[in-house]
Amino acid sequence: MKKILAVGSVVALLFLSEQTSWAQPRGESLKAMYSTIGGSQAVLWIAKEAGFLKKYGLEVEPVYVSGGSANVAALLSGEASFSQNAGPPVLGADLKGADIVFIAGVVNQLPYVLISSKDIKRAEDLRGKKVGISRFGASSEMVARLALRKLGIDDRTEVTLMQVGGVMERFASLQSGMIQATVAELPVPHRLKETGYHVHLDLTKAGFPYQHTGLTVRRKFIETKPDTVRRFVRAYVEGIHYFKTQKKASADILTKYLRTADQRFLAETVEVFAEYVPKIPYPAISGIKTVLELFYPDKANAVNPGDFADMRFVRELEESGFVERLY
Structure with missing residues (x-):
């Protein structure tokens, strides 16, 4: 009888471990940059302040680095692991040999x-x-x-x-x-x-797709720490859900990062960007193509827009039903 109970306990523990493995705190500390003070950056702030990153074992420090080009330089130097950035500076660096990719698309038009x-x-x-x-x-x-x-x-x-x-x-x-x-x-x-x-x-x-704000990371980081990237994107998608469904609480979080207590402006910001951000945040391949054609026309036809994005992490969440269960 004791053996049966012992076996049952082990099975139960294994089951619980599998169910909670995503949420095990691992104490991994890292930095994630954002490039402007605006509503397009809200998902990172919310994922941090609402506790989703911590939920998945990530102690993330959001760091403001003004300007996309400076963000690119900091990401390449290893000063941070993730960056919310826009298409032009990222693609410009990649066309010169950098290994940065979009792993999520947050704002896929020009706001x-x-x-x-x-x-x-x-x-x-x-x-x-x-x-x-x-x-x-x-x-x-x-x-x-x-x-x-x-x-x-x-x-x-x-x-x-x-x-x-x-x-x-x-x-x-x-x-x-x-x-x-x-x-x-x-x-x-x-x-x-x-x-x-x-x-x-x-x-x-303007009526055209455009890769504005997206979550970026180096391919080298993906290769060495795919589980970290996977957990970050999972927390990020939960942050999107919170942004879309908890608007007053989201506005309260934005107070800290937008450096204002102007309730009207905060409410407007949440209304605008909660609408823009997609539930399933795939990088916008058509939007990347637009950026290439507008700003790098001499190279646009020589490259594949899809090569600047890695869709696997968002795709896993969609195909597993994770996103659907949130809503």
């Missing part, structure tokens, strides 16, 4: 507007003016150039691009008159719109 100071009432008035970006090589530079071209303004000869810093620094520079225009993620703070600043172009209405 940007071009906004100007009060005295710039028409797009043509931007000629001869200064347009603020975070830094050269970053997504803000690429988006600013794209927006200016769509407005019929030569981004090389008719304006001056100035490296100002993150979005908060760019808004401050806009208000001080250091620059006359900049690009920013939606939603544009209502206090700017209500005090006379002008939105000249909303790129969300």
